[in-house]
Amino acid sequence: MKEIVIISGKGGTGKTTVVLGLASLAKNAVLADCDVDAADMFLVLDPETHHTESFTGGKLAEILQDPCTACGKCREVCEFDAISEDYVVEPLACEGCGACYYFCPHDAILFEPQYTGTVFHSSSRLGPFFHARLNPGQENSGKLVTRVRNDARAAAVEQGKELILVDGSPGVGCPVVASVTGADYVLVVTEPTISGYHDLERVFELMSHFKLSGGVVINKFDIHPEMSDNIEALAVGNGFDRLGRIPYHAEEVISAMNNGQTVIEAAPGSPVATAVADVWQRLKARLAEETE
Amino acid sequence: MRIAVASGKGGTGKTFVATNLAALLADMGEGVTLADCDVEEPNSQLFIKPEIMETIPVTIEVPVIDNDKCTGCRLCSSHCEFHALITVKDKTYVFEDMCHGCGFCMRICPEGAIGKRDKVIGTFLKGQFGRGLFMEAEMKVGTELATPVIKFVKDRLPSGGVVILDSPPGTSCPVVETIQGCDYVILVTEPTPFGINDLKLAVEMCRSLKLKFGVVENRAMEGNTSVADFCETENIRLLASVPLEREIAECYSHGNLAIRELPAYRYRFVGLLDAVKEELGQ
Numbered sequence A: 001m002k003e004i005v006i007i008s009g010k011g012g013t014g015k016t017t018v019v020l021g022l023a024s025l026a027k028n029a030v031l032a033d034c035d036v037d038a039a040d041m042f043l044v045l046d047p048e049t050h051h052t053e054s055f056t057g058g059k060l061a062e063i064l065q066d067p068c069t070a071c072g073k074c075r076e077v078c079e080f081d082a083i084s085e086d087y088v089v090e091p092l093a094c095e096g097c098g099a100c101y102y103f104c105p106h107d108a109i110l111f112e113p114q115y116t117g118t119v120f121h122s123s124s125r126l127g128p129f130f131h132a133r134l135n136p137g138q139e140n141s142g143k144l145v146t147r148v149r150n151d152a153r154a155a156a157v158e159q160g161k162e163l164i165l166v167d168g169s170p171g172v173g174c175p176v177v178a179s180v181t182g183a184d185y186v187l188v189v190t191e192p193t194i195s196g197y198h199d200l201e202r203v204f205e206l207m208s209h210f211k212l213s214g215g216v217v218i219n220k221f222d223i224h225p226e227m228s229d230n231i232e233a234l235a236v237g238n239g240f241d242r243l244g245r246i247p248y249h250a251e252e253v254i255s256a257m258n259n260g261q262t263v264i265e266a267a268p269g270s271p272v273a274t275a276v277a278d279v280w281q282r283l284k285a286r287l288a289e290e291t292e
Numbered sequence B: 001m002r003i004a005v006a007s008g009k010g011g012t013g014k015t016f017v018a019t020n021l022a023a024l025l026a027d028m029g030e031g032v033t034l035a036d037c038d039v040e041e042p043n044s045q046l047f048i049k050p051e052i053m054e055t056i057p058v059t060i061e062v063p064v065i066d067n068d069k070c071t072g073c074r075l076c077s078s079h080c081e082f083h084a085l086i087t088v089k090d091k092t093y094v095f096e097d098m099c100h101g102c103g104f105c106m107r108i109c110p111e112g113a114i115g116k117r118d119k120v121i122g123t124f125l126k127g128q129f130g131r132g133l134f135m136e137a138e139m140k141v142g143t144e145l146a147t148p149v150i151k152f153v154k155d156r157l158p159s160g161g162v163v164i165l166d167s168p169p170g171t172s173c174p175v176v177e178t179i180q181g182c183d184y185v186i187l188v189t190e191p192t193p194f195g196i197n198d199l200k201l202a203v204e205m206c207r208s209l210k211l212k213f214g215v216v217e218n219r220a221m222e223g224n225t226s227v228a229d230f231c232e233t234e235n236i237r238l239l240a241s242v243p244l245e246r247e248i249a250e251c252y253s254h255g256n257l258a259i260r261e262l263p264a265y266r267y268r269f270v271g272l273l274d275a276v277k278e279e280l281g282q
Helices: A015-026 A041-045 A073-077 A099-103 A141-159 A174-180 A194-209 A225-237 A250-258 A271-291 B014-027 B044-048 B075-079 B104-108 B146-154 B173-179 B193-208 B226-234 B246-253 B263-279
Strands: A002-007 A030-033 A048-063 A109-124 A127-134 A163-167 A185-190 A214-219 A241-246 B002-006 B032-036 B051-065 B085-088 B091-094 B114-129 B132-139 B162-166 B184-189 B213-220 B238-243
Touching: A002 A015, A002 A141, A002 A174, A002 A271, A015 A041, A015 A163, A015 A185, A015 A214, A015 A271, A030 A041, A030 A141, A041 A109, A041 A127, A041 B193, A048 A099, A048 A141, A073 A099, A099 A109, A099 B104, A109 A141, A127 A141, A141 A163, A141 A174, A174 A194, A185 A194, A185 A271, A194 A225, A194 B044, A214 A225, A214 A271, A225 A241, A241 A271, A250 A271, A250 B193, B002 B014, B002 B173, B014 B032, B014 B044, B014 B114, B014 B132, B014 B162, B014 B184, B014 B213, B014 B263, B032 B044, B032 B146, B044 B132, B051 B091, B051 B146, B075 B085, B075 B104, B104 B114, B114 B146, B132 B146, B146 B173, B173 B193, B184 B193, B184 B263, B193 B213, B193 B226, B213 B226, B213 B263, B226 B238, B238 B263
Parallel strands: A002 A163, A002 A185, A030 A127, A030 A163, A185 A214, A214 A241, B002 B162, B002 B184, B032 B132, B032 B162, B184 B213, B213 B238
Antiparallel strands: A048 A109, A109 A127, B051 B114, B085 B091, B114 B132
16 A cells, blocks of 8 residues: 655645646546645545544643642743733633643643544545645644645555545644654645745655655646756656656646536546656556655 | 735645735835745745845753763653654653753753754845845745744744735634734635635634735636635625746746736736735725
8 A cells, every 4th residue: 555645835736736637647546635724626526525623633731720829930930931920821822831730739720632633534536635624723634634634644554545635734843743753755846936836845745754755746847947857857866766757737727626527527638637647657657666 | 004915725826926915015125025934845935036144043941961960760751742853761862853942941840951952954044135125934844843933034024114025824723823813814816626725724713813814816817716606605804816927937036036027917916915905094
């Protein structure tokens, strides 16, 4: 079994469009949406959810006003200035370290795991599908990402599936790290813009930090062909495969999305669908090499 | 006046809106600060091209264990919520990348065996572009602490003039840290099912934080009224629509500002600025 995680660094480069296209071609893969801040795969997959579960993440402190004597100990030990002068914890500032809870001499502090989101197990026309929704403003999306990946992996083992396709999140922070650690292959979808290039440099830094390898797909390559060449050179220099280039056809991609279809389902022979099919062929060949 | 530019979905054009708006204000001679709070992938600098005057490392205090004094009691490692400490026999080891710098271990150690040192988690930059002030913080790759890096920028914002904050995408804690305390939030979206779905989440976030906000539709397509319809139903002001044009994608890909390269866009951004000012009663 192989787990492929698709990330992008920069947001909006077409990550989800590529994941959905690959899912159409792979057939029989397990799908996971780990972009828990902005999970959108379900809009196209139209899944049938058969299991819903609330998810509790990290802990937060809460001060009980009755036993509190306003002695000041909690405010003294809080490195994050999360406790106000009138002894109320600001949930956003609280990092959940538990120092106040431990040092409070009057047992006036609760320190409980927080309800941070919801996990969904579903079936879809393209395979078993796992996703989550993070409650707005919550942290610990890394833990929720890990949970979605673990659930997808368990299903793949149980159902004897060969492939897991994971839609990761943008950026290089906590949710991305949780998406890629331990992945078999990381596919980076980027675009030939000055910001796409800059973000990709940071993605490669992250990949080398975690000793991960993978390949690069350039979406909208023709809006700046020289930049596309530079990106591929950067990829090769970092030991990443060149998996393909997708032309800029905004209308085609958006019309597929509007119809709730992947680019492959909407127009199999179109320029975008053909480019995605090429990426799939290269990816398959690459994974076969690794297995040998 | 603090205006945050945010979006649920990534890549809808936050940086595009923030940089053009800031450059327009600077051109008009207004006191403006552009603060790039997208610390995981800060890109405003590529378009604004400021002259950097000051660079400050952003640090947290991480523990340093004196293993001569450590008795292996495990008090620190069993209480670390971030799993940044592990005790093996009578020695304790620190995983600095996991550490949030809470200092709990230093306080709890009965042997006084835990000291501290500064660990760099990001870099803060300050500079100038024309008459505008530029600030940025970049989170160091491999660390996972975006929020303290954002807080470092927010603690240094000037109190006067217009401040434009380029937010990270999404709706989780780094975004909330960025937009909290702002006078207005511009939510940038695009007329696709993904764009609308993520806009809904961003609207929910702004409402729960009780922030004033409006919407900019980027990559608008003739005949597609999905963003306008959503705004009308939800009673949200649609501040501006920027059409889907290859020309603008190419301009952006080269790191150029639309208000300088394409006169029609300057016009649109003047309109956006007027709409925001009107919303704020100015």
